[in-house]
Amino acid sequence: MTKRWISIKAGVLATVMALLSGFGIAQNVTKGKRVGIIGLDTSHSIAFTKAMNSPTAGDSFLGYKVVAAYPQGSLDIQSSVDRIEGYTKEIQNYDVEIVASIEELLTKVDVVLLETNDGRRHLEQALPVLKAGKRLFIDKPMAASLSDAMAIFDAAEHYNVPVFSASSLRYIAKMDEVASGKAGKVLGAETFSPCKLEPTHPDFFWYGIHGVEPLFTAMGTGCKTVVRVSTADTDMAIGTWSDGRIGSFRGLRGGKAGYGGVVFGEKEIITLGSYNGYNPLLEEIVRFFESGVLPFPKEETLEILAFMEAADWSKKKGGIPVSMEDVMKKAEKESKKKIKL
Incomplete structure (x- = not known):
């Protein structure tokens, strides 16, 4: 292989990497900073990923990047269910791996954003995250009932894993x-x-x-x-x-x-x-x-x-x-x- 060919290949690789960076691709994410998302039935999942994985994010998000997502959020709220397919395709533009289960997600990430639009599912989806020892943010509403939210906090205390929830407002x-x-x-x-x-x-x-x-x-x-x-x-x-x-x-x-x-x-x-x-x-x-x-x-x-x-x-x-x-x-x-x- 000639030096000229090696040089061309190196140049092509550099160009590809630059293009990927321009599209906000998250590369070489440090262990400890890998973010997983549960639920691609809300625009919040895309907005958070776009911000965190942007090449212009700088130090705003301390190097945290979304690296994997489990799409299934709502099951029977049609306005939310209808978004899943489109958001699943869109989030892959930011080099996010789509996984088949929450259990698989937890093997690939360090912390979790629970974004499922349906608050009724938050307790069931939060429990395996807490049991795995992953710090957890739950998007609004924390749950679809006060009693579910109390149960989540009880589980967080039991597993000694911090969790919080908030509206952006x-x-x-x-x-x-x-x-x-x-x-x-x-x-x-x-x-x-x-x-x-x-x-x-x-x-x-x-x-x-x-x-x-x-x-x-x-x-x-x-x-x-x-x-x-x-x-x-x-x-x-x-x-x-x-x-x-x-x-x-x-x-x-x-x-x-x-x-x-x-x-x-x-x-x-x-x-x-x-x-x-x-x-x-x-x-x-x-x-x-x-x-x-x-x-x-x-x-x-x-x-x-x-x-x-x-x-x-x-x-x-x-x-x-x-x-x-x-x-x-x-x-x-x-x-x-x-x-x-």
Whole structure:
């Protein structure tokens, strides 16, 4: 073989590698940084992969790359099931291997993004991940019931594996100003978001969570009662906190949709901005993968789910106040029956 031929082959290889890099191909992923995805029935799977595997990602995601995915998320929610084939093809553009089972996925990755759109499947899909000792992020909703979420956290504690869940709206624009104390003590908040309904999930669990999560991000825990008013186009859920503060969520199904809110503080009233994209959440996920430290207490996640479940109770009872403590106690009993550790 001549030197000239070797040179040509080397040049062709360099060109191919450059082209692959240009398409965001993840190469030579360091062990410990390999990310797996469960569920290709949501656009979040593609958005997260595109960001993390981009050649321009730099240090934003600390070298973490998506390397494998198990496609099967939802089984019977047609709007989600219909996405799987297309997203499975699309994610392979980023050099992601498609695997046949969660068990196979776990042999190829170090941490996991559970992206399945159907919250009813999250408990069953989370358990093998936790048992395998892989740090786990669960996309919204953490589960389709408060009791399932409690069971997931119990399993995480049993296997000593950290897990957290969040909506990307936790990082809505201007929320960082609230967190920094610019408004002083938060005295109340009002948030809003689209609130599409899905018959297989409690009303707010499917989409309203995007507005409930920033409400609790601003207010913190301590909600004691929830009252809900519901019409065809609008939901209003009002929570009263133990210290007398009031926080509310408005769910939108009619008219112009959007995300936002107002936080009322001792020093200032802050109007929350628009949706801030996926990257703030994704950067938080990567820090969690790296450190194993939850970005906020699990109690806050459970209270978010309890608020949404209490809102359903209130609707069914004609809009009367519902005790968060009652909702929590019932769910805790139910959670103990769901797993055997």
